[in-house]
Amino acid sequence: MKKIGIIIGSLILLVLVGLLAFIYLHSPQYKGELNLEGLNSEVEVLFDEFGVPHIYAENEEDAYQALGYVHAQDRLFQLEMMRRVGTGSLAELLGPDLVEIDKFFRTLGVPNHAIESTSSWNNQPNSPWKSATEAYIKGVNQFIQEGKLPVEYTLLGATPREFTVNDVHGIMGYMSFTFAMGVKTDPLISKMARELAPEYLEVLSLQTLPTHHFIPNHYPDSLANEVSAENSLISMLGKLPVPALEGSNSWVIAGSKTKSGKVLFLNDTHIGFSSPSVWYEAHIEYPGYSYYGNHLAGMPFGLVGHSKNHSIGLTMFENDDQDFFEIKTNPTNPNSYLIGDVSYPFQSRIETIKVKGEADQTLEIRSTIHGPILNEVVPEIAALTSNPVASWWVYMQEPTKALEATYKLNHAKSMQDVAGAASLIHAPGLNIMYGDSSGNIAWWAAAKLPIRSEKVHSKIFADGSDNETLPKGWYPFTDNPQSVNPITGYVISANNQPDTMRNGILFPGYYYPGDRYQRIANTLETRNDWDTESIKSLQLETVNTTHPKNVKQLIQAVNMDEFEDFREVLERLGNWDGDHNLKDIEPTLYYKWLYHTLRLSMEDELGESAFSTYLETFLMIRSTENFLASEQNPWWDNTDTPEIESKSVIVSLAFAQSLEELNSQLGSNWKDWNWEKAIISEHPHPLGSQKPLDKIFNVKTEPLKANAEGINKLAFKLNGDGIYRVTSGPAMRIILDFEDVEKSVSVLPTGQSGNRFSKHYRDQSRMYVKGRYRSQLMNRNVILNNSGEPLILKPIETSKAK
Template structure:
């Protein structure tokens, strides 16, 4: 009866929303005339087959005002969620379930930093980037005041407040936090170090290992830029965020020496948590002297990724370590001071007030040392590890962000030097800026302000805040940052892996991936010299992981096959596996189940269930697995809860027996029916989709994809005991551009360009994406205007 009532309620809600959509919203209009405040001239906006706006204006201000209006029209609720996260005001909008998240972001300092960055931005005066940002904000607010609000506001009983430049900096703060890996990793590494010791750490990859692949540097003499001086509870908290986390990325740029056309070939696919709508909003702007096709974050007027007719810029996560944690020593004679050596330093305190929907406001205290905010009250992993104050020293909040200026300059750059100068303005988060142009240049810059640490400081283990020798020592100049400009190899590539030693001898620490994707990219690119837009697609869509093959062979070498005679067929298939993840294969189904149980049996007795789950969600799991498996003397093999000493072969054999039994129950006795497709699910969740039955309305599901751990076309999932793998992140777009035909570039988004549930462009790219297909990024004016399905004409108010 309860299920029936629930079903009737769900059907009723769907019916009501359907009626509301038909009567009030319908499919949002992509045609007609509108008057827009502040316009100087008419603006034409043409929409192509996939709802990409092509904006034609007579001046810069009108172009960005129009972009703001259209961006809000298509992505206002996404903008709302992102600014609420970055400003620490989710609970005001969504209720008390988000109080802990708001307190966490306020303590970390992101809302405070947004205010400081905005003040610095305003203090620059009427710069070109401020004028463009102001125009964009005005366009957003025009829609908020006069447009049809998305249905999400009706369901929540809310209305949006006006957008501001401070909100814009809050969104950049949200983005920067998603790149910060320290809070997700360092408490766990510290726990391992303190409770287990160096022998256990030696069997995992806390730092980059010799067998990992590094990005080669190539420093030019001619290009110079200005020198600029755990448990799983946190992961569970972050899973409540109504916006996706930025997680990784691939990008490579091939010089004309290796392409069929003799021109540069540019590729980028940023890896971001799946969401509905997906993160990137595509828009094409044209006004006299400017032509740019960009991928935008909601609320940001300048493309983080994009291309003009003469240059293209992409990004991946640098993954540099820019956050340290200091364990403080309280002054015995004054608990409101810490000691560094014998010198006391005050602990400052400030009050923050949270507005909570349906509740009274909450006031809470944030305490800060000279190293940064004390995180114990908002990070349970830290609170359970020590009672001493732990301060977060995070590069991002140490100085105002100049990201808005940098992005404007990158979008409007006329040369490689101008992009390098703009990249030098980005102090955090760490980004790999990828570059190619029509003049044949290719480049990669690791953009970040890199701290000089004391030799005794391990960047992933809590430092002794009272030791004068453990304090930060300054900054490396940007010109020494990892980079490669027109290298002899004929390509630059980054895949979140470790850059090689810089010319000043620094092997900078970070949360880097092992380089398996980079190695596949590098080997493939150097295998031929006639690449073009069509042939390079096979690399961008590849789901092969060579290291998984090595792991599988090692695992098979540790078992006595005679004990598993009845499963010889699936073991033979795994032995012949080439590391691809085709949906009709059974080898991946066994491999990931077996790997999970190996790691669980080896590590759960030391870390506990929650600690083990936390480990599975760190970068360490991916880059440690091969090293972990091949290390026979690995301390983790022994189960500390038993009196006997368990060996590697015993743990691996036991894990296989458990896996085969579970798979037989899950998919049947016949292993030929254990297709990878049956173990994979993919869904793009909407913020309201967490409440059933709204998931049926807002979330987007697609057919199964070739999910994998660390292939070039990385479609990531978490290892788990259930053996059903929900793909949670992947390429947030796939871009390919040949400078022989800039107007023929292609891309695809995971869902669609619109965030409006009633738009025909809400999910019109999902099948293209799932099937590995592309659609054009139109820039030819004649083609756009002739093939456009609809047009909006924006008129100035008289």
């Protein structure tokens, strides 16, 4: 027995030693010394208590090479996923289940556009942004070649290929796609327009309604001349191993309304939950430059960030930048199409998709002057028409200048510099938010806005055979929506409709109704002494004031005689203030009731798949209030029955079904239907869909105060199960007071590192759930007190000499 015990003990020891060795071989290195070829001077990297690198270099190129190295060691697999989506090569790494994703992005043209942007980049003369980008890429590749690769590669039996500027352009293409709502929404709206009477569309908000909240413009003359269901697309995109950018809030408050008399800046970008979360923070210092940035994987420059003199934030503009044209094939030659009486040949190219474990697949991509034909990769389009449907997308119209623009945003010295950088962004549409130490506040809608033909409805397929339907040109950037130092003392963007442009045009888009905007604006008006502490409660607020209005419409319509036993719960619901506290029962009942009301109203006309798509679009969010308020809404009638159902009939049926399901789900006592019992909060990893890897890589949290269109927007999809999985939320929460930039705060949903064996993989997750913040450090003395031993990156030549 003694010998058996020794053997077992030895085996356990061997397993532990092997496990420790395995962890060591796949863990990031946060201290010590490394030799990097190509450095001009030694670089010091201090990692603070949350794993944020503070990079101190003697010159710009060394700083960005160091950034590339440390970014890769913490986020290489995330970078891998991002670049493979953008270059249409997921199946090569993850297998045949991802072929349809690769086909979609290749057909849309994202990888091909990356190649065109790279060609344009290579033909450009040397510039600071070019040398900084190349230094960053050099650092990434040095980690790939010499660093401890993350464990995901071991599990997949793969090794990463070299990182290139083409990968950067592919990543930008994917980011641009996540902002493009047209391909997710326009096929559904076109289906409605073709199959239903006009009154069905009239009750929906295809365009912004007068009751919605508009972002006011303020054009300063001083800047005007200085800046130039299962088988559905949404179901398929659910397989993407990277998060989508969903929306965002940002508001900037002038010194006239703050306690310090200085600008107060806030930003929280709304992005799909993932592990790791999307933003990687890094602080860079070299002579003449100091910047704290939030970086996408594979991006050398922060899309959001601040120096000690200016701050840059982002939200989605939500402008409509994609149109669809139904093509008329030449009846005498199927290889050509007609515009008027003129015949044009379809353009065609063949691409090869590498598939892990299987033979390569070939893909033929056909296109017209309007753009690529999407029928074979978008099931909703194929189901709607047998005619070719082409996509015209602003992003595809010219090479991206995103690297130049983001470099200039990071290195800006003035408000004019930021406006000039914003003018370089042609797509995706971004709201650039700005504040500075001089007291300026501003917002610019950055995008090239097409001049559409009057014959084109921006959300319904246009006639591609009409030569007058293609866009006619571009509006000048100086006409774009913007507000610079408005008299209100604040600028706000919450993905809602900007007011008419300087030229009087109300530009169409996929804007949200403005609940978040109005809530922020109303709150800011209540005082003139805002500071970091007092503004936190607003950034964390989960109230939606539209939901109580919707509830009252439902209660007024329900047949009370049928539900006498539930009069008390209806009274309580009728007094709801729209908050989403975890112990509240109101959200639990409201969302279930709303889902069944919409389902019973719309599924008979749309079908199950299209109705499921409707629930994931901006259209549902901004149409619901008007939908419920309309007594003559044609959707109320169930077309599958001989009777003509009224609003009261449908709402009462939905309430009865909701009560039955909640009784089964949460018990017969409605006072126990707490919101926290209906919420699941999890940040999924690309490999976490496979058990037991979900237990290793996914980050589960306590229930969140999930809500729809609260300022602290934690989104989920309506469904019949009554269990709501939070799919997106603030990807950081930044608050910065220019009274003392070094005391700015933020928080990430999971952690700074994407490496499972890093202590920073999920060390902010509880802080995020509880609404707490941590500092964005820029003061070297404070950083030294909040960090361990430094990581020293040495030039190889210096190391050899020693």
